[in-house]
Amino acid sequence: MADPRISIIDKRLKGISNIIAVSSGKGGVGKSLIASTLALTLARKGYKVGLFDLDFTSPSTHIILGVKGLYPKEEKGIIPPQVHGLKYMSIVYYSGDHASPLRGADVSNALIELLAITRWNTLDFLIIDMPPGISDATLDLVRLIKGIKFLIVTTPSQLAFETVRKLIGLLTELKIHMIGVVENMKMKESSFIKQQVESRGIAFWGEIPFDTELEEEIGNVNKLSRTVFGRKVVEIVAKNMNP
Amino acid sequence: MHEWALAEAVISTTSEIVEKEGIKEIREVRIKVGELQQIELDILEFALSQLKTSKFKNTKFDIETVRAELKCRVCGHRWIFNREKLDENTAEAIHFVPEIAHTYIKCPKCGSPDFEILQGRGIWLESLKGVK
Numbered sequence: 018m019a020d021p022r023i024s025i026i027d028k029r030l031k032g033i034s035n036i037i038a039v040s041s042g043k044g045g046v047g048k049s050l051i052a053s054t055l056a057l058t059l060a061r062k063g064y065k066v067g068l069f070d071l072d073f074t075s076p077s078t079h080i081i082l083g084v085k086g087l088y089p090k091e092e093k094g095i096i097p098p099q100v101h102g103l104k105y106m107s108i109v110y111y112s113g114d115h116a117s118p119l120r121g122a123d124v125s126n127a128l129i130e131l132l133a134i135t136r137w138n139t140l141d142f143l144i145i146d147m148p149p150g151i152s153d154a155t156l157d158l159v160r161l162i163k164g165i166k167f168l169i170v171t172t173p174s175q176l177a178f179e180t181v182r183k184l185i186g187l188l189t190e191l192k193i194h195m196i197g198v199v200e201n202m203k204m205k206e207s208s209f210i211k212q213q214v215e216s217r218g219i220a221f222w223g224e225i226p227f228d229t230e231l232e233e234e235i236g237n238v239n240k241l242s243r244t245v246f247g248r249k250v251v252e253i254v255a256k257n258m259n260p
Numbered sequence: 261m262h263e264w265a266l267a268e269a270v271i272s273t274t275s276e277i278v279e280k281e282g283i284k285e286i287r288e289v290r291i292k293v294g295e296l297q298q299i300e301l302d303i304l305e306f307a308l309s310q311l312k313t314s315k316f317k318n319t320k321f322d323i324e325t326v327r328a329e330l331k332c333r334v335c336g337h338r339w340i341f342n343r344e345k346l347d348e349n350t351a352e353a354i355h356f357v358p359e360i361a362h363t364y365i366k367c368p369k370c371g372s373p374d375f376e377i378l379q380g381r382g383i384w385l386e387s388l389k390g391v392k
């Protein structure tokens with residue numbers, strides 16, 4: 018007759034002012050690093066922030082944040098642990114170091130389960146690190162979360178932007194608000210992505226140079242925030258986000 | 261106490277349906293609970309009794325457990341989920357997110373994690389009876 022979990026999702030999310038899915042058409046463009054750094058930046062500015070890793074088959078934000086040995090508390094649902102000032106939720110609490118080979122329907126079911134039982138309470142921002150592409154997680158979030166906004170990440174590569182172009186097309190058709198596009202891993206001067214984005218009526222939030230030092234600072238959020246990448250995210254937040 | 265969150269979901273969904281259908285009093289709510297999620301029925305029943313609103317005053321909650329039947333997509337083998345074979349942490353992880361079964365459970369015949377949950381995954385609202 019009915020899946021009882023669906024109707025409780027609105028209630029679970031009603032204390033959250035902004036839900037932002039950090040998404041791209043392709044993997045490897047820096048979604049997880051941008052989602053994590055964006056969440057940390059907002060938390061340091063004094064906002065109440067949650068970070069939800071929705072890349073169930075390949076989660077990585079726990080590595081970026083250096084999360085080890087944490088487990089959500091159970092209290093009429095589950096309470097996300099606090100990590101560096103964020104309420105942090107990831108499937109790795111349950112899957113550990115093991116692979117989670119999930120098909121699309123399983124991804125949907127796990128996503129609905131976690132949305133139905135996670136108690137975020139009040140937040141200014143919930144940042145969602147999306148899996149790459151336009152598949153179950155994207156379609157489910159659009160279906161289940163009213164007022165969801167997308168922040169889109171691309172690289173200067175035409176291969177990345179080709180997939181982003183399709184993502185933008187889909188979200189435009191579905192009338193989903195795209196708050197902006199970030200161009201990551203910029204290596205040389207070009208306004209191609211900026212022009213493409215702005216010609217579609219979407220805000221171009223800025224570009225982040227390819228940072229050769231970034232890899233070494235993954236897992237240490239203080240060092241991460243001092244990298245060129247980290248400082249650029251702070252600048253992009255200051256310029257584009259006025260909650 | 262994760263059962264509490266699921267009980268809230270049952271009350272919320274039932275309330276939405278009765279509102280839509282113009283039902284004044286709910287007589288019976290039938291719920292199916294899949295064994296894969298290992299829901300503690302006494303906690304679920306207690307939570308339902310605590311969360312119910314006036315429309316549920318005379319409601320009987322009929323809870324039926326359903327065996328979790330799994331089918332391997334590689335070799336076609338079918339088997340029944342057995343909680344006893346799992347350690348405490350694994351069982352608890354599957355309790356919170358049943359899809360985590362794909363992380364820890366393999367087909368007993370061919371060893372593949374690529375199986376289908378044919379039935380008995382989690383909680384399902386089966387039917388309700390009421391008076392308009």
